[in-house]
Every structure is written in structure tokens, then in C-alpha cells.
Amino acid sequence: MARYRLHHSLGRRAVIRQIHRWAKRHFSDLKRCSHQKLSDALLVALLLSRLVFKHPFPSIWWSILREDRVDLPSSTQAYTRGQRLLERLEAVATPSKSCTEVIVDSMPLPVCRPKRGKRCSFPGARWGYGTQGDVYGYKLHAWVTASGAIVQDLVRPANLHDTTVSDELNRRWPDFGGPRIIGDKGYCCLGYVFPPKSNTRYDTGWRPGRHPRLRKRIETVFSGLVEAQIRSVQTKTLRSLRLRVVLAVLAHHLAQP
Structure with missing residues (x-):
């Protein structure tokens, strides 16, 4: 792009x-x-x-x-x-291209305040957990390159585990040239590079001198999306939420130097 x-x-x-x-x-x-x-x-x-x-x-x-x-x-x-135009926008936002490695992570997309979760009737929204606590709504799961480009993203209910949605992201893995996938401890399974846990019995490929800096890249990208009001709760349907996400992703790509 x-x-x-x-x-x-x-x-x-x-x-x-x-x-x-x-x-x-x-x-x-x-x-x-x-x-x-x-x-x-x-x-x-x-x-x-x-x-x-x-x-x-x-x-x-x-x-x-x-x-x-x-x-x-x-x-x-x-x-x-x-x-x-949503489907066309999503295709333009995440075209297939060759990557050597990508960073995978998720961020919450709440559809209402937690105290209003019991009264919220947003279709498909579920209770989930994020780094800042409970969230009612969805999560954005994304692949980000070392240069900060978002090459793939999915919006899924917040109750789905990161590895479950990551398997769905992996369906397009050949389209990107089979990149190495770098995750955090939430992606502790074979085929990923992640920080080893205390009971890990094999080399996960994690290198403390390099991979933490790569992980910081996706956090910076997510911060930019939050600044673009991607978490605004002024939406009532899943399609409108997806439109908000894809516009933020496209604006992120166009604004990159």
C-alpha cells in the first residue's frame, strides 16, 4: 500500500x-x-x-x-x-504480501461501560478479560510487521481466547509467505515465538535481546489506533464497529512515513 x-x-x-x-x-x-x-x-x-x-x-x-x-x-x-463498502475496504486494508516475521496480539474493543454490560443488547458482544480488567464487547486481533504495518486483523467476541482467533488468522499464513509469528505468553503453543514459561521444556525461539523490542512495536501501533478513537462506544452494530476498525487501520497505513 x-x-x-x-x-x-x-x-x-x-x-x-x-x-x-x-x-x-x-x-x-x-x-x-x-x-x-x-x-x-x-x-x-x-x-x-x-x-x-x-x-x-x-x-x-x-x-x-x-x-x-x-x-x-x-x-x-x-x-x-x-x-x-465494508468488504472492499477490508480487502484493501490487508492485502497479501510477503513477510519474514509478524507480531501478533489483541486489544479490547468495548461496546459499553462495564457497569452497563448486563443491560447492553449489542449483538454478539461477550464478556472478556483484558490487561486493564473485564471488558464487554469484542477484541481486535492483528498481525503487525516490524515496520509497524498492520497486515491482517480480525474483530471477534471478547470471550474467545487469543490462540483460538490466532488459528483463524493462520488460515492466511501462506498468503504472507509463511512468516515467523512472535507473540506473548498468551500464545504459548508450538509454531509461535513467545517468552518461555517456568515449565517450558523446549526452545521457543525467544531472544531477550531482540524480541521484546519487536513486541513493543505492536503496542505502539495499538496506542495509535486508540488515539484514533477506535474504542469509542458510539456504535450499535457489528458492521459499524468493523467499519470503524478498518477506517482506523487504513488511516494508520496512509499516515505512516
């Missing part, structure tokens, strides 16, 4: 132009009918611009955009169209 030096200092219009230039290579820039107000490419560019400027509220950001473009559809219509 091509990368751009996107920053809010460039100005809103300049950032949107750069993202639109990239989006035209993956999405149609033609209107399908006479009453359609936006092409798919321009819609994706406008949705991604919010993540570049780290604005926390999608509806307010869309109102700001409508000050410059009075012919834009409503925010509800825009994000509904964005959900229709």
Missing part, C-alpha cells in the same frame, strides 16, 4: 485531495446514477479524513465537511454507504 505524509498541518482540503488520489486506485470515482452525490472514492476519502485529524465524533466532523461542500449527503447516509 502506498503511504502518504498526511498531517493536519497540511489543511483539511489538502489532506482530502491526497486521500482521494489514493482512493481512486481502489474505488470507483464515477457516480452510478444522476442523483448520487458522491463517488465511492470521494466518500472513502472524506470518511478517512476524520481519522487523520483525530476528530472523536463522526457526525460533528461530517457537519464540518458540509460547511465546505453543501451538496454532501447526511452523515447517516454516508456511513450507511460506507458499510456497504
Whole structure:
């Protein structure tokens, strides 16, 4: 994926132009009918611009955009169209490419505050445990390269164990050239590189002088996604949550130097 030096200092219009230039290579820039107000490419560019400027509220950001473009559809219509492009966005965000090694980890995606978990009716959400305590919702499981690129990600219920979802990630393992997978102690099984436990009887491949620095890379990437409001609880369906995740992943790639 091509990368751009996107920053809010460039100005809103300049950032949107750069993202639109990239989006035209993956999405149609033609209107399908006479009453359609936006092409798919321009819609994706406008949705991604919010993540570049780290604005926390999608509806307010869309109102700001409508000050410059009075012919834009409503925010509800825009994000509904964005959900229709979800599968294509996910394919663009995680293309197959050769990697020598990847770091695997997960981060919680709560859909409500823990005290409201019993009353929450979010479809598919489950109770799980994260490093900061109990979480009700989902988890983002991802592969990250040493350079900080997210090459694969999945959103799954929070009650699923990391190794269970990692087996699902491994289905695309040949598409990435069979990379070495580096995890933490939660991925203590054959085929992974992880810190050995006290009762481990074989060499796990973990090297204290190198692998802890690689593990820090995925934590830095996750921190950037959190800063992009990926954990905002303003979502009501799984598709809208997946759209929030894939837009944050795409914005992360485009903003990398």
C-alpha cells in the first residue's frame, strides 16, 4: 500500500485531495446514477479524513465537511454507504504480501461501560478479560510487521481466547509467505515465538535481546489506533464497529512515513 505524509498541518482540503488520489486506485470515482452525490472514492476519502485529524465524533466532523461542500449527503447516509463498502475496504486494508516475521496480539474493543454490560443488547458482544480488567464487547486481533504495518486483523467476541482467533488468522499464513509469528505468553503453543514459561521444556525461539523490542512495536501501533478513537462506544452494530476498525487501520497505513 502506498503511504502518504498526511498531517493536519497540511489543511483539511489538502489532506482530502491526497486521500482521494489514493482512493481512486481502489474505488470507483464515477457516480452510478444522476442523483448520487458522491463517488465511492470521494466518500472513502472524506470518511478517512476524520481519522487523520483525530476528530472523536463522526457526525460533528461530517457537519464540518458540509460547511465546505453543501451538496454532501447526511452523515447517516454516508456511513450507511460506507458499510456497504465494508468488504472492499477490508480487502484493501490487508492485502497479501510477503513477510519474514509478524507480531501478533489483541486489544479490547468495548461496546459499553462495564457497569452497563448486563443491560447492553449489542449483538454478539461477550464478556472478556483484558490487561486493564473485564471488558464487554469484542477484541481486535492483528498481525503487525516490524515496520509497524498492520497486515491482517480480525474483530471477534471478547470471550474467545487469543490462540483460538490466532488459528483463524493462520488460515492466511501462506498468503504472507509463511512468516515467523512472535507473540506473548498468551500464545504459548508450538509454531509461535513467545517468552518461555517456568515449565517450558523446549526452545521457543525467544531472544531477550531482540524480541521484546519487536513486541513493543505492536503496542505502539495499538496506542495509535486508540488515539484514533477506535474504542469509542458510539456504535450499535457489528458492521459499524468493523467499519470503524478498518477506517482506523487504513488511516494508520496512509499516515505512516
